[in-house]
Amino acid sequence: MTITITAFERSPDGGKGLARDTRVRWALEEAGLPYEVRLVSFRAMKEAAHLALHPFGQIPTYEEGDLALFETGSIVLHIAERHAGLFPADANARARAITWMFAALNTVEPPILELVTVKLVEGDKPWKAERLPLVEDRVRARLNPLAARLGDGDWLDGGFSAGDLLMVSVLLRLRPSGLLNEFPSLAAYVARGEARPAYQRAFAAQLAINAAPLPA
Numbered sequence: 001m002t003i004t005i006t007a008f009e010r011s012p013d014g015g016k017g018l019a020r021d022t023r024v025r026w027a028l029e030e031a032g033l034p035y036e037v038r039l040v041s042f043r044a045m046k047e048a049a050h051l052a053l054h055p056f057g058q059i060p061t062y063e064e065g066d067l068a069l070f071e072t073g074s075i076v077l078h079i080a081e082r083h084a085g086l087f088p089a090d091a092n093a094r095a096r097a098i099t100w101m102f103a104a105l106n107t108v109e110p111p112i113l114e115l116v117t118v119k120l121v122e123g124d125k126p127w128k129a130e131r132l133p134l135v136e137d138r139v140r141a142r143l144n145p146l147a148a149r150l151g152d153g154d155w156l157d158g159g160f161s162a163g164d165l166l167m168v169s170v171l172l173r174l175r176p177s178g179l180l181n182e183f184p185s186l187a188a189y190v191a192r193g194e195a196r197p198a199y200q201r202a203f204a205a206q207l208a209i210n211a212a213p214l215p216a
């Protein structure tokens with residue numbers, strides 16, 4: 001059955017792969033699944049047809065037959081549960097991989113999103129100068145223990161899993177800030193994720209869309 005995801009008609013990052021459809025594309029590529037992409041404009045995202053799929057008017061969404069999902073973590077979990085390539089066979093190892101998915105989205109990503117907000121949304125606010133170092137330290141407070149746990153491992157818990165896919169994706173969001181350079185082992189971990197052929201295919205696919213001329 002055809003899998004269809006939604007993505008920005010034109011991503012604000014111009015194709016750097018930071019929009020969350022890249023995470024879903026990567027999971028689909030790791031699972032070896034073909035998929036279609038429906039591109040949505042910022043206006044269309046807030047119109048009835050898309051809101052029926054995504055109550056918050058965002059991307060990505062995932063459709064397969066009569067199943068419609070939103071929430072990137074949920075979509076990646078769905079793909080990992082139904083197809084090989086993103087979860088280990090062992091039940092306890094799979095549970096630990098899901099733990100790392102939640103850790104990426106619930107523990108590591110929030111301060112990174114705060115940092116993006118301070119820099120991009122609150123850049124002209126009077127409190128920015130005071131708030132920025134506080135938020136940067138909150139990010140460091142997550143990256144230090146993460147680097148310690150990763151140690152000299154390639155991935156967080158044995159082989160590559162959906163937990164690593166989401167953690168690498170979250171850390172990629174941090175790269176424009178320069179903070180990742182303070183943690184060489186995490187920068188190398190992210191580079192290992194980016195070097196995966198599945199990531200390369202996912203990245204190239206979203207870049208091709210963002211480099212193409214907008215539809216007339």
Ligand SMILES: N[C@@H](CCC(=O)N[C@@H](CSCc1ccc([N+](=O)[O-])cc1)C(=O)NCC(=O)O)C(=O)O
Pocket residue numbers: 011012013014018019020021045057058059060070071072073
């Ligand atoms: N919790 C949801 C959040 C989804 C979400 O934030 N979607 C964003 C795009 S990915 C977030 C994102 C956007 C842009 C960049 N960028 O660098 O340009 C990076 C990431 C969106 O639709 N925004 C439009 C809106 O809310 O109206 C999920 O994980 O799926």
